[in-house]
Amino acid sequence: MQELTADAAIELRRIDKSFGSVHAVRGASLRVERGSITGIVGENGAGKSTLMSILYGLHRADAGEILIDGRPVEMASPRDAIDHGIGMVHQHFMLIDSFTVLENLILGAEGGALLAGGLAAARAELARLAGEYGLAVDPDARVADLSVGEQQRVEILKVLLRGARILVLDEPSAVLTPQETDRLMQILRLLRDRGVTVVLITHKLREILAVTDKVIVMRRGEVVAERRTTETGAEELAELMVGRKVRFDLDKAPARKGETMLAARHLSLVDGRGVRLLDDISLEVRAGEIVGIAGVSGNGQTELLQVLSGIRPPTGGEMEVCRRKVDAAHPVDPAEMRDLGVAHVPEDRLRQGLVPAFLASETSILGYQDREPFCHNYLMDGPAVGKYCSDLMERFDVRPRTPGLRSANFSGGNQQKLILAREMARNPRVLLVGQPTRGVDIGAIEFIRRELVKSRDAGCAVLVVSVELEEILSLADRILVMFGGRIVGEVAAGEADERALGLMMAGARAA
Amino acid sequence: MSASRRPLPGWVEIGLLPLANIAMAFLLVGLIVAVIGVDPFHALKLLVLGAVGSSESIGYTLYYATNFIFTGLAVAVAFHAGLFNIGGEGQAYIGGLGCGLAVLALDGLLPGLLMVPLAILASAAFGAAWAAIPAWMQAWRGSHIVITTIMFNFVASALMVYLMVNVLIAPGSMTPQSRGFAASASVPSMQAALQWIGIAVAPSALNLSLLLALLACVGVWIFLWHTPWGYGLRTMGQNPEAALYAGTNLKRATMLAMCLSGALAGGVAVNELLGVHHRLVLDFAAGYGFTGIAVALMGRGHPLGIVLAALLFGALQQGGAELNFEIPKITREMVVVIQGLVILFSGALVHLPRPWLQALFARRG
Numbered sequence: 001m002q003e004l005t006a007d008a009a010i011e012l013r014r015i016d017k018s019f020g021s022v023h024a025v026r027g028a029s030l031r032v033e034r035g036s037i038t039g040i041v042g043e044n045g046a047g048k049s050t051l052m053s054i055l056y057g058l059h060r061a062d063a064g065e066i067l068i069d070g071r072p073v074e075m076a077s078p079r080d081a082i083d084h085g086i087g088m089v090h091q092h093f094m095l096i097d098s099f100t101v102l103e104n105l106i107l108g109a110e111g112g113a114l115l116a117g118g119l120a121a122a123r124a125e126l127a128r129l130a131g132e133y134g135l136a137v138d139p140d141a142r143v144a145d146l147s148v149g150e151q152q153r154v155e156i157l158k159v160l161l162r163g164a165r166i167l168v169l170d171e172p173s174a175v176l177t178p179q180e181t182d183r184l185m186q187i188l189r190l191l192r193d194r195g196v197t198v199v200l201i202t203h204k205l206r207e208i209l210a211v212t213d214k215v216i217v218m219r220r221g222e223v224v225a226e227r228r229t230t231e232t233g234a235e236e237l238a239e240l241m242v243g244r245k246v247r248f249d250l251d252k253a254p255a256r257k258g259e260t261m262l263a264a265r266h267l268s269l270v271d272g273r274g275v276r277l278l279d280d281i282s283l284e285v286r287a288g289e290i291v292g293i294a295g296v297s298g299n300g301q302t303e304l305l306q307v308l309s310g311i312r313p314p315t316g317g318e319m320e321v322c323r324r325k326v327d328a329a330h331p332v333d334p335a336e337m338r339d340l341g342v343a344h345v346p347e348d349r350l351r352q353g354l355v356p357a358f359l360a361s362e363t364s365i366l367g368y369q370d371r372e373p374f375c376h377n378y379l380m381d382g383p384a385v386g387k388y389c390s391d392l393m394e395r396f397d398v399r400p401r402t403p404g405l406r407s408a409n410f411s412g413g414n415q416q417k418l419i420l421a422r423e424m425a426r427n428p429r430v431l432l433v434g435q436p437t438r439g440v441d442i443g444a445i446e447f448i449r450r451e452l453v454k455s456r457d458a459g460c461a462v463l464v465v466s467v468e469l470e471e472i473l474s475l476a477d478r479i480l481v482m483f484g485g486r487i488v489g490e491v492a493a494g495e496a497d498e499r500a501l502g503l504m505m506a507g508a509r510a511a
Numbered sequence: 512m513s514a515s516r517r518p519l520p521g522w523v524e525i526g527l528l529p530l531a532n533i534a535m536a537f538l539l540v541g542l543i544v545a546v547i548g549v550d551p552f553h554a555l556k557l558l559v560l561g562a563v564g565s566s567e568s569i570g571y572t573l574y575y576a577t578n579f580i581f582t583g584l585a586v587a588v589a590f591h592a593g594l595f596n597i598g599g600e601g602q603a604y605i606g607g608l609g610c611g612l613a614v615l616a617l618d619g620l621l622p623g624l625l626m627v628p629l630a631i632l633a634s635a636a637f638g639a640a641w642a643a644i645p646a647w648m649q650a651w652r653g654s655h656i657v658i659t660t661i662m663f664n665f666v667a668s669a670l671m672v673y674l675m676v677n678v679l680i681a682p683g684s685m686t687p688q689s690r691g692f693a694a695s696a697s698v699p700s701m702q703a704a705l706q707w708i709g710i711a712v713a714p715s716a717l718n719l720s721l722l723l724a725l726l727a728c729v730g731v732w733i734f735l736w737h738t739p740w741g742y743g744l745r746t747m748g749q750n751p752e753a754a755l756y757a758g759t760n761l762k763r764a765t766m767l768a769m770c771l772s773g774a775l776a777g778g779v780a781v782n783e784l785l786g787v788h789h790r791l792v793l794d795f796a797a798g799y800g801f802t803g804i805a806v807a808l809m810g811r812g813h814p815l816g817i818v819l820a821a822l823l824f825g826a827l828q829q830g831g832a833e834l835n836f837e838i839p840k841i842t843r844e845m846v847v848v849i850q851g852l853v854i855l856f857s858g859a860l861v862h863l864p865r866p867w868l869q870a871l872f873a874r875r876g
Contacts, residue, residue, distance in 0.1 A: 309756075310758075311755055311756060333758055333760065334755070334756060334757065334758035335757075335758030336758075337758075338758060344756070346756055348752075351750065351752045351753065352750075352752045352753050352755075352756040353753065353756070354753065355745075355746055355749045355750045355753050356749070356750070357749050358745075358746075358749065362742070366746065366753065366756075366757045367756065367757035367758055369739040369742045369743065369757070370739035374739075375738075375739050378738055378739075379733070379737055379738060380737050380738060380739060380742065382737070
């Protein structure tokens with residue numbers, strides 16, 4: 001009904017875009033109504049980010065038209081997009097930590113040789129926007145001192161300050177706690193009610209259902225469906241995205257726990273400046289169980305994984321890994337950890353898990369490069385590595401199955417599957433997994449979680465760190481909550497409820 | 512902005528782009544030469560003939576190229592490990608000290624078959640040792656390798672002047688150079704070597720060190736791309752966190768990369784001292800270390816590319832010398848300007864012709 005009367009803020013007509021041999025967007029057409037929240041969902045590599053990059057002038061379409069407010073426009077660069085009132089909030093914040101909020105806001109629009117004028121104007125404008133949209137942020141706070149949610153608000157303010165009437169958000173909740181996400185949703189609703197058009201790119205169906213008016217589903221570069229949010233549900237959307245039925249619940253048998261493979265006793269880690277990153281951490285993981293560590297990112301999970309995997313020695317306490325004792329005086333390096341049977345799927349796959357410039361085959365042996373069958377007599381065996389990589393790709397359904405392709409050219413989900421394949425292929429006794437499905441699409445999430453459970457059932461001791469509460473709830477047999485470098489609570493999987501865990505994650509309550 | 516992301520066909524990327532860069536550099540050189548009143552086409556002809564016009568000039572071109580291969584490889588190995596070694600100059604120089612000390616101490620005792628390999632090892636070992644100090648300071652103390660290696664060039668230079676003037680100078684000599692090496696302690700010249708197999712070429716400074724340089728290319732290629740240590744170094748260069756995760760000891764890898772780099776730079780001493788001067792002299796490494804950076808960049812860090820870039824720079828060096836000889840108006844400094852422009856266009860401005868090539872090939876494709 002509204003669809004007929006409301007005019008389109010954005011209309012894309014038959015957009016087509018190829019990168020070399022990859023046809024990223026195929027004749028995609030869509031309309032976004034003015035003053036609405038429209039969600040664009042799709043798996044990684046479905047073309048949603050490419051489509052939005054075209055809208056924002058970062059890429060040029062090979063064919064097709066872009067209409068803003070009904071008029072055809074040329075988007076040659078982000079400058080054009082900004083001139084047409086489009087603002088983009090990226091998944092990774094583009095803020096300068098050591099600057100104040102106000103200084104960040106005027107970056108690129110300083111307004112003259114002296115900053116004072118621009119700063120004063122921005123301060124006045126900020127006060128107005130804060131009142132109008134409920135986006136209150138202290139203009140004189142340093143960005144480094146703000147929480148992640150507040151930093152995101154600064155990003156939103158930045159584009160509003162540039163006069164954006166159309167706001168595109170790319171995976172905005174990836175770094176937020178459940179509570180912060182709720183705040184974001186409130187803000188988006190308020191923006192819509194004030195006439196701003198919002199486009200939300202995400203693969204979290206819960207958010208789509210909570211906040212959008214309309215959902216556009218993309219699959220393999222095409223727009224495959226458009227639904228009013230009130231007329232659809234998670235199952236249908238997931239099915240449309242993946243192209244087949246998706247099961248959300250993992251059915252797994254109760255854990256058959258064996259002996260303790262990984263134990264930490266009063267572990268602590270203090271950095272060079274005396275900051276206590278880990279504080280009196282004690283935990284144990286037994287063979288055949290999955291222990292989940294929940295928490296908002298930045299509460300010591302990264303450091304815990306570093307210590308447990310041997311990348312950083314602890315400064316206090318001790319741990320026992322597959323019967324080997326480790327403490328500050330007896331450190332262990334990651335190579336030794338691998339020898340003990342500890343595999344580690346790191347949190348940040350692009351910075352730790354793989355080398356983007358390396359071939360997939362090179363990535364498939366990272367950390368195992370000096371072992372048989374990849375290396376004999378000090379020389380690496382290229383064909384053996386290629387063959388091994390092909391096998392891994394086959395077993396873990398990594399696409400495309402091209403060991404000679406650069407790691408950077410795989411989608412996030414396929415990179416993650418390759419890393420998991422590498423770490424799980426050697427039947428480790430302990431498997432440390434950080435953010436198993438961060439930035440991974442629904443089809444791959446299902447697959448990865450099932451593989452983790454399989455590994456558990458094969459007798460591996462699995463420790464999963466994730467900021468996705470839902471993931472921890474569905475995977476773990478036992479849940480530990482981390483806050484401020486400490487473990488603040490432990491809950492058995494059956495007794496966990498999301499609200500209570502959320503409060504613990506925010507440091508509000510200890511169990 | 513979006514244009515720069517469009518890929519070019521492989522042969523354009525590897526073949527045509529560098530040629531376009533060089534052509535642009537020569538265009539500018541031509542303009543400058545014309546301004547000082549020399550016919551640019553005549554100058555170009557002299558330059559080319561001077562570099563490859565006779566077997567003697569080819570010999571000299573290859574002799575210079577030998578030095579550039581060594582220093583280019585040295586820079587490239589460090590670069591693959593994420594380390595910018597500016598100290599090839601000093602490492603080559605100190606490599607020469609090692610070479611000289613070994614020969615001066617032992618050339619009366621050992622036959623050539625033992626002496627030469629030992630002198631080569633001494634060059635490499637001293638070059639490696641000179642690189643090891645900045646590497647150690649980087650790995651354990653966090654002193655930036657760019658700063659320390661460049662300062663070590665000056666230290667090397669001062670040290671050599673002191674040693675040559677006060678310690679190693681040949682008794683009774685007025686110039687700061689050592690006594691001549693025994694005939695057994697020399698790398699045979701290419702002319703002599705080719706004569707053994709019945710090929711006659713004009714004498715030049717070219718010697719069998721060229722083969723050592725080519726061998727080093729193969730060695731570097733195998734090391735970087737076909738051994739686990741090379742894999743570890745490349746991982747560290749691309750992504751230190753991933754290397755740490757993979758169990759590479761970053762401190763040890765830094766030492767390894769820099770020592771290897773310094774040892775390769777030491778190859779210059781082999782070419783210069785064992786191949787040409789047959790005594791320890793001052794400043795034999797001058798300029799090669801720095802040009803090696805351009806050679807490595809232009810060769811994209813790959814041994815094959817480094818050989819090609821070294822040939823180009825060898826030809827410029829030799830052709831430039833001839834040019835200066837034939838046309839005194841084109842001074843030594845002018846020749847350096849030519850080299851500089853080639854470096855500028857194929858280094859800093861490497862992507863300048865890209866949009867034009869893209870337009871050209873986009874229309875066709």
